Amino acid sequence: MNQIISIANQKGGVGKSTIAFNLGVALANSKHTVFVVDADPQGTISMWAKARARHESNKINPNITFTENPWTPEEILKLAQPPDYEFIIIDCGPANNKAAKASLVVSNLTIIPISPSPLDINSARSTIELIEEGISRKATKSKVYLLISKKIVGTNLAKEARDTCKMLKLPILKTEISQRIALCESAITGQSVLEYAPNSMAAEEFIALEKEVKRCLKQN
Template sequence: MIVLVGSEKGGVGKSTIAAHAAVRLAMTNKPTILVDADPQSTSWSWAEARKRHQPEAAKVDSQQMTGDIRPGIESLAASYGHIVIDCGGADSVALRSGMMIAHRLIIPSKVARRDLETLRHVSTLVLTANEKREASEQSPLLARVVFNMTRALPNFWSRIDAARATVESMGLGVSKYPIVDRVSYDDSQYQGGTVFDGNHDPKAFEEMERVLKSLLRKEQPE
């Protein structure tokens, strides 16, 4: 499976979710690579640290790419069962070309109004990509927004519901499962880890497992 993680905002959890998706897919024992198409190189550095510090953990290869990533991804698909692409936080050539080849697009977002507004343009990009894909008889790109860094407070649920309605009105689907703001996501990334490595925070483990299981399943994501 080719999974693209992208949005037009920085600091919303793209690299975090890309790393977790790569490890989750690597745990299925198919060769997995995390492609870093973000000039900030967060994912590449994370994967390099993982190779160095966690040789026993589920293996994730890594590579950096820029510009039109389609030919590079097509050639990686010959040797990797799973490819996760961290596309960074801009409307880039990498993001647009990635949309032409990926099976899934995960769009992390906070529920704040300003963050939601940037999704309007992402929705247009998905629509355009899907028109082109349909014209070349390719299956559609399944895109889902995932709310990240939410709060585990009962009164936050109404904010999430309102945000979901806003995003759906823009024509984008939203994952049923949000990801809560937890220090363990930040802490676990030290030296190339994730919440799937070791068992430091069972709540974060279960939450990320549920989110990714839904987003990466063969059928439509929930």
């Protein structure tokens, strides 16, 4: 049985595309077949996929496939009868658009990345309300988790953000994704950080995230 994971937050700049891309490669490295869908009109995933194909230095993992262009809501809804992949990851756009709503309909798990800022945490409410609306209408059965993203290493902001997130009354993933230079450098080449700097702390964080996501999906 395949699993569909949406990375969603109606606010931009919280690291959705970075998480979708690197989580996809982490799953592929664990021998799973993965399809990463670009549902963001900005097309970040699609641009990375094209950069990835241009660089001979990339060791392309045959277990992972990326969409070449951002998908429409109609294309996303077809994932309800999904193609033959173990995991499908959808990078949702920042706006309250039809593509984001379609992604939530078909997902088994929705991850909401939140940067450690009170304003960003508060902005997640609109995304949560969108999901709760879908659950109340029985339009989605997705599990929902918050993820601390863009953590600044060496500060207490992530701990404070975790405490603040408790008022949102959603489970918070134990793994936290930090701001690291290796993530920025890897994106330029179209590589994931697991390929560009496999022994880095950034790579370790995504390996931990991959394991935690699979545990969450197994829970009833």
